[in-house]
Amino acid sequence: MLRAEVKPWAACSPVRGATLPVMSFSRAMVLFAHPDDAEFFCGGTVARWSREGCDVHYVCATDGSAGSNEPGTTREAMREVREREMRAAADILGVASVSFLGEVDGFLEVTPNTRKKVTREVRRLRPDVLVAPDPSRLWSGSGYINHADHKAAGELALCAVMPDAPTRVMFQELEDEGLEPFEVPNLFLSAEEADTFVDITDTLAVKLKALSAHASQLGPDVEERVTARAREVGERAGCEFAEGFRGFRLTDDEDD
């Protein structure tokens, strides 16, 4: 079975409440639905990992073309704006590469075709950790219904972890592109019920700066909301600001 080359899980500043030790990765892949999603759910983590020498690769499933309700705005026009904003945000965070799968914003579905596209990226990048939205999140509290594309992106990540990326006969034609099966060793889902926390006290400012690159998307109070959320998660994690995940350690070939 092919394995990723994983750095030993580093024992730096243990985080209270976490079931996994704080860890370092060489290569991460972040899969998400819309061009600004990654900054919201893991921008501080991306900035921190990048600073620590991890190559973080972005894979955006849709084209972001539904990102405006202004009369007269076309999908074509939005697509261009949002790609530009996403590349600017990724640069600010130190992201190593940005890929778009080109699905239409608002209509992301889990199909054999989209599963194959995600599997291609996972087999190409061979990440030590895959970061994605929680596909089971339907809503938050009584004031937020989760976007259907977010759930689909999370489900696509799970499909890639099992069975698509590691199973040779799933999308066997990818072998013709030189892409061998790959077993994802670690999965971080951006979940409300977090058990794995990343201290973003030193990178919250750069997360906010990256978010500000999405000028077409932001309301006036985004900094306050994002900061308050990071503080709330930080309180659970035992640090000033944090991002939370549901962490899965899927292979057992390294020691704590």
Ligand SMILES: [Zn+2]
């Ligand atoms: Zn989104």
